[in-house]
Structures are given as structure tokens and as C-alpha cells.
Amino acid sequence: xxxxxxxxxxxxxxxxxxxxxxxxxxxxxxxxxxxxxxxxxxxxxxxxxxxxxxxxxxxxxxxxxxxxxxxxxxxxxxxxxxxxxxxxxxxxxxxxxxxxxxxxxxxxxxxxxxxxxxxxxxxxxxxxxxxxxxxxxxxxxxxxxxxxxxxxxxxxxxxxxxxxxxxxxxxxxxxxxxxxxxxxxxxxxxxxxxxxxxxxxxxxxxxxxxxxxxxxxxxxxxxxxxxxxxxxxxxxxxxxxxxxxxxxxxxxxxxxxxxxxxxxxxxxxxxxxxxxxxxxxxxxxxxxxxxxxxxxxxxxxxxxxxxxxxxxxxxxxxxxxxxxxxxxxxxxxxxxxxxxxxxxxxxxxxxxxxxxxxxxxxxxxxxxxxxxxxxxxxxxxxxxxxxxxxxxxxxxxxxxxxxxxxxxxxxxxxxxxxxxxxxxxxxxxxxxxxxxxxxxxxxxxxxxxxxxxxxxxxxxxxxxxxxxxxxxxxxxxxxxxxxxxxxxxxxxxxxxxxxxxxxxxxxxxxxxxxx
Numbered sequence: 001x002x003x004x005x006x007x008x009x010x011x012x013x014x015x016x017x018x019x020x021x022x023x024x025x026x027x028x029x030x031x032x033x034x035x036x037x038x039x040x041x042x043x044x045x046x047x048x049x050x051x052x053x054x055x056x057x058x059x060x061x062x063x064x065x066x067x068x069x070x071x072x073x074x075x076x077x078x079x080x081x082x083x084x085x086x087x088x089x090x091x092x093x094x095x096x097x098x099x100x101x102x103x104x105x106x107x108x109x110x111x112x113x114x115x116x117x118x119x120x121x122x123x124x125x126x127x128x129x130x131x132x133x134x135x136x137x138x139x140x141x142x143x144x145x146x147x148x149x150x151x152x153x154x155x156x157x158x159x160x161x162x163x164x165x166x167x168x169x170x171x172x173x174x175x176x177x178x179x180x181x182x183x184x185x186x187x188x189x190x191x192x193x194x195x196x197x198x199x200x201x202x203x204x205x206x207x208x209x210x211x212x213x214x215x216x217x218x219x220x221x222x223x224x225x226x227x228x229x230x231x232x233x234x235x236x237x238x239x240x241x242x243x244x245x246x247x248x249x250x251x252x253x254x255x256x257x258x259x260x261x262x263x264x265x266x267x268x269x270x271x272x273x274x275x276x277x278x279x280x281x282x283x284x285x286x287x288x289x290x291x292x293x294x295x296x297x298x299x300x301x302x303x304x305x306x307x308x309x310x311x312x313x314x315x316x317x318x319x320x321x322x323x324x325x326x327x328x329x330x331x332x333x334x335x336x337x338x339x340x341x342x343x344x345x346x347x348x349x350x351x352x353x354x355x356x357x358x359x360x361x362x363x364x365x366x367x368x369x370x371x372x373x374x375x376x377x378x379x380x381x382x383x384x385x386x387x388x389x390x391x392x393x394x395x396x397x398x399x400x401x402x403x404x405x406x407x408x409x410x411x412x413x414x415x416x417x418x419x420x421x422x423x424x425x426x427x428x429x430x431x432x433x434x435x436x437x438x439x440x441x442x443x444x445x446x447x448x449x450x451x452x453x454x455x456x457x458x459x460x461x462x463x464x465x466x467x468x469x470x471x472x473x474x475x476x477x478x479x480x481x482x483x484x485x486x487x488x489x490x491x492x493x494x495x496x497x498x499x500x501x502x503x504x505x506x507x508x509x510x511x512x513x514x515x
Contacts, residue, residue, distance in 0.1 A: 005429040012436035021278055024443050025100025028107050031450075032460060036102035036302050042467075043303035046296050075308065076164070076373055079316040080326070080352035087328045087337070088245075089252030091317040098309030101277025102302045108446055110298030110456040111135065112283030113291065114478070114486050119393055124488075126287025127387070128280040128442045129394040134485035135449045145441045146391040149280065152434025154388035154412050159419025159430065161377035161384075162197055165370075166190040166420035171354055172370035186421045194420035197378060198413050205385045205409050215382065223375040224312055230368065231315030234360045238322045245321045277305050279435060280442030284387045292474040294489070295463035298456065316353055325356035385412055455483045 029036065082090040108128070115134040116126030129149070133142040166189075175187035204215055235242065282301050289297045320326050327345070328338035336343070345351050358365025385408075392404050449455065458481050466474050477493045478486035 002429065005433060009429055009432050009436065012433060012440065017436060017440060020443055021097065021439065022100060024278055024447060025097065025102075025104045027447075028103035028450075029100050031457065032103050032106065034103070035106050035299070035460065036099070036305075039299050040303075043299045046291075046300050047303065075312040075376065076316055076353050076369065079313050080320060083317065083320055083326050083328070084352065085329050087252045088248040088317075088321050089250075089254070091249045091314070091321075092253035094309055094313055094317075097277070098305050098313075101309075102305040104278040104443075104446075105282055105305050106298040106302040106460075107450070107456045108278065108280065108283045108442065109286035109301035110294050110459050111446065111449065112287035113289070113294035113297045114455050114459060114483060114489065116287040116488055118488060124288045124290070125390055125393050127284040127390050127394070128445060129391055130287070131283075131449065132445045135453060135455060136445065141441075141445065143395070145280070145438070145445070146394050148434075148437045148441060149391045150388050150395075150408070152438055153281070153384040153391075154408055155415050156430045156434035157384050158381045158412055158416045159422065161380045162194065162416040162419040163422060165197060165374050165377045166193050167351075168354065168366075168370040168373040169193045171351060172366035184421075190421045194417040197374075197381075197420065198417045201378070201381060201385075201416055202409065202413050204382060205412070215379070219375050219379055223372055223379075224307070227372050227376075228311060228315050230357060230361075230364075231319050234319050234357065235322065237360060241322050242318075245318055248321060249317070278443045278446075279439045281383070281387050281438070284390045285383070287390075293459070293463050293466070293476045294456075295459045296474070298460070319356040319360075320352050323356040323359045325359060326352050381412075381416060385409070388412065453483070455486075458483060 079091070079094070082094060086093075111131040112126040112128075115131040116124050117130065119125045127149075129142040129146040132145060133139045136142075170187055170189045170193075173189060175189050176192075177188045178185050179188055179191060282304065286297045286301045289300075291297050324340045326338070327336050327341050327343070329336060341352075341355065345355070354366045354369040356365070357368060361368075388408055389405060392408055396404055450457070459476065462476065462481055463474065475493060476489050478484075478489045479493075
């Protein structure tokens with residue numbers, strides 16, 4: 001099984017996808033005139049001002065849900081893997097992916113807002129499947145994405161998250177008694193952990209998106225802040241090493257430390273895995289937000305990339321490199337370019353990060369990372385459930401099979417329990433297959449949409465025009481802008497026109513959309 005999954009990964013994660021991720025981010029950065037820099041202040045403003053409604057969640061809640069997907073094991077175990085197989089230079093390429101990926105995140109999230117729908121329960125739904133069908137006009141392609149995403153987010157990716165939880169708990173508190181089961185010998189610690197996680201998960205996902213959003217908007221900021229504070233303390237304790245760490249990251253980024261392209265390959269792979277820009281997961285939460293204009297949530301989601309990679313991932317990387325708690329694998333089996341730790345400590349897991357904190361704060365590292373990973377990974381599993389649920393809602397528009405949501409909840413809960421106890425290498429490899437498939441389908445889709453109609457670019461220009469005019473309330477009229485099939489916004493604009501005279505600037509003059 002491991003060799004088959006590795007074979008698939010070799011095809012999916014070929015250099016073509018790696019350069020496609022970087023290339024798409026660079027392309028959209030130039031096309032939007034580096035929207036991730038120009039509208040940085042606006043991102044902050046929108047983040048603080050958004051409100052929820054009966055139909056949707058607030059911008060901050062949508063950010064929290066998408067961040068719960070972005071901030072997960074990729075930030076703790078994924079960064080360790082990037083350093084372990086690509087050297088410290090891989091961190092530089094994670095930064096590059098984050099910077100350019102912020103523009104990609106704007107594009108895909110704005111598209112999700114433009115083409116979102118209200119489902120039969122009155123909730124907002126949207127994402128790549130929706131905008132691929134409506135903007136590209138290719139329903140078959142949308143179905144392929146939806147099915148691949150249900151499989152990835154409902155079966156493969158949750159196992160990666162829960163596997164890291166199980167490993168972290170076992171490392172922190174011991175394995176306990178070993179128990180023989182039909183799927184192998186499993187430690188009591190992992191069985192108990194898997195059971196607890198599954199029960200809490202079932203309680204929340206049976207409560208719907210509102211309960212998910214309410215949970216993540218509290219937990220994600222709290223845990224991210226606590227994690228960054230611990231990292232900051234360790235960095236302060238070793239402040240004299242910071243220039244050396246920067247030198248290692250920048251210097252190793254352009255040298256074949258772990259083989260030609262290893263730093264780039266692992267940095268981009270784990271960067272995409274961590275911040276998910278272009279992968280197609282973030283747009284699902286973006287579509288659920290209730291905003292005045294599609295560009296607004298695109299900007300908020302763009303900001304989430306900075307939080308994920310430039311803050312949380314960098315915190316992990318600095319802790320690991322400063323404390324020297326890492327090995328760098330060479331090309332041959334069992335060979336190391338750098339070996340600071342025992343050879344039996346795997347790079348595919350949270351051990352580098354746990355040992356880094358433990359070396360600086362004895363007695364704190366292992367239990368703290370177990371605690372942090374539990375919340376990071378658990379909220380990521382919730383985000384994956386919501387993404388899978390949204391794609392089932394998309395399929396249910398055409399194929400009205402009863403009980404599809406219930407079956408998803410059961411399968412995902414079982415996958416989470418099983419993922420807690422299976423081998424880490426297989427869990428990560430299967431997760432990479434899911435991430436890679438979604439990234440291929442989504443990035444190709446948004447590039448085609450860009451050259452067909454540029455709806456996200458048109459929305460950005462319209463928003464900037466209204467900004468310059470100083471409107472009191474933003475509006476979005478897709479018909480005037482030449483954007484087709486944006487049914488929700490067409491209906492909303494008509495109802496807005498009946499209740500007011502439309503968008504007006506500060507002097508009271510009407511503002512017309514400009515394509």
C-alpha cells in the first residue's frame with residue numbers, strides 16, 4: 001500500500017505541479033498588482049467589521065473556519081518534514097509560496113463569493129465545484145472536483161490530522177498497554193485518544209456549520225496565539241542565534257543540500273499543504289460569509305495565508321532550527337546530511353517540534369505540543385468535514401440521494417479513529433495524494449476561468465472604484481459588470497435596489513459599477 005501511494009504521489013507531485021503552484025501565485029500577484037500588499041490595511045478593517053446573519057457567517061468566522069483548515073498538522077509536523085527532507089532552506093520556499101499564494105487565495109475566494117448559492121436550508125454554499133460549473137460551464141469537471149474533494153476531505157486528510165494527535169499524545173504521556181486488534185497491535189493511548197476525538201467530533205459536526213464556526217472562532221485564535229507566544233519566548237532565549245537561523249534558511253534555499261531541488265520541492269509541497277492557497281479548500285468557508293461585496297471576503301482570505309505561514313509555520317521553523325532539534329535526510333536510505341537527533345526519530349510527525357520546545361523548556365514541550373496539536377488538528381478535521389459536506393450539497397443539487405450527509409458524518413468519524421492508530425508515513429502520503437489532486441483540479445480551473453472572463457479581477461476593480469468614491473454601503477451588480485450566472489448577487493442587488501437608491505458616495509451621489 002505504501003509503495004502504491006508513493007507511486008501516485010510521484011505522479012501527482014511532479015515538478016509540474018510545484019512550478020504550477022508558484023507560477024499561479026506569481027501570475028495572480030502581477031495581475032492584481034500585488035493585492036496582498038496594496039490592500040493589507042483593508043484586510044484588517046474587513047476582518048474586524050464583518051457580521052453574521054441567519055444565512056451566513058461573519059468574515060471573521062469564515063476566516064476562523066478556513067484557518068482551522070490551514071492551521072493544522074502542516075504547521076507543526078509538516079514544517080518538521082520540510083526541514084527533515086529539504087533542509088532549513090525549505091522554510092524560505094514556504095515563505096515564497098505564502099507570499100504569492102496570498103494572491104491566489106484572493107482569486108479563488110472571490111470566485112467562491114461571486115458564484116455562491118443558498119441551499120435548501122437557507123445557508124450559503126459555494127466553492128470550486130460551484131464556480132467551475134458556473135464560470136467555466138463545465139459541469140463534468142465540477143463533478144470530478146467535488147468527488148475528489150469528498151474523497152480527500154472526507155476520508156484521506158482527516159486521517160493525517162488525527163494521526164498526528166495520536167502520535168503527539170503517545171509521545172507526551174506514553175503508549176500504555178499494547179492491545180491486539182484486527183487491524184494490528186495498537187497502544188491503549190491511541191485507542192483512548194481516537195475514541196475521545198471521535199466522540200467530540202460527532203457532537204460538533206451533527207450541529208451544523210454554525211456550531212463549527214462558533215467553536216473554531218474561539219479555539220483557533222487562542223491556540224495560534226498561545227503557540228506563537230511559546231515560540232517567541234524560545235526565540236528570545238536564543239536571540240543571538242536569530243541571524244544565524246536566517247542565514248541558514250536563505251543560504252540553504254539555493255544550494256542542493258538534500259539533493260537538487262529538494263528544498264524547493266519540500267518547501268512548496270509543505271507550503272501548499274499548510275496554507276492551502278490554490279488547493280481549493282479555503283473557498284468553501286469564504287462562500288459561507290455574509291458580506292456586502294465578493295472582493296471583501298477574497299481580501300480576508302488572502303490575509304489568512306500570512307497568519308498561517310508567515311506567523312505559525314515560521315514560529316515552528318525557528319524553534320526547530322534554533323534548538324537544533326532536527327535531522328536532514330540524504331538521498332540514500334538511512335543517510336543523513338545533518339544528524340542532530342537519534343535516527344529513529346521520524347521527520348514525518350511532531351517529534352522535532354516537541355523536542356525543540358522540550359530542550360528549551362524541560363517538561364513543557366511534549367505535553368504542550370500534544371495539547372496544541374489536538375486543537376489545531378481537531379479544528380482542521382472540522383474544516384475538512386465542512387468542505388466535504390459542501391461538495392455533497394453540490395452533488396445533491398442533481399443527485400437527490402437521501403442520507404448522504406449522515407453517511408459522510410459516519411465515514412469521516414471512522415476515518416478519524418482509524419487515522420489515529422495507523423502508520424504516520426502512510427497517513428501523510430495518502431494526505432499528499434488528496435491535496436495534490438485538489439490542487440491540480442482547482443489551479444487549472446481558476447486559470448481557465450481567468451482567461452475566459454476574469455470575474456474575480458472585475459470584482460476587485462469594482463470594489464476599488466467604490467472605495468475611491470467613498471461609498472457608505474458597498475453593492476455588487478454582476479449584470480452591469482458583465483458577470484454571468486452570479487444568481488445570488490443578481491437577486492440581492494435587485495432587492496437592494498427596491499429598498500434603497502443603490503450605492504452612494506459620501507456626497508450622496510449614486511455609484512455605478514464599472515466593468
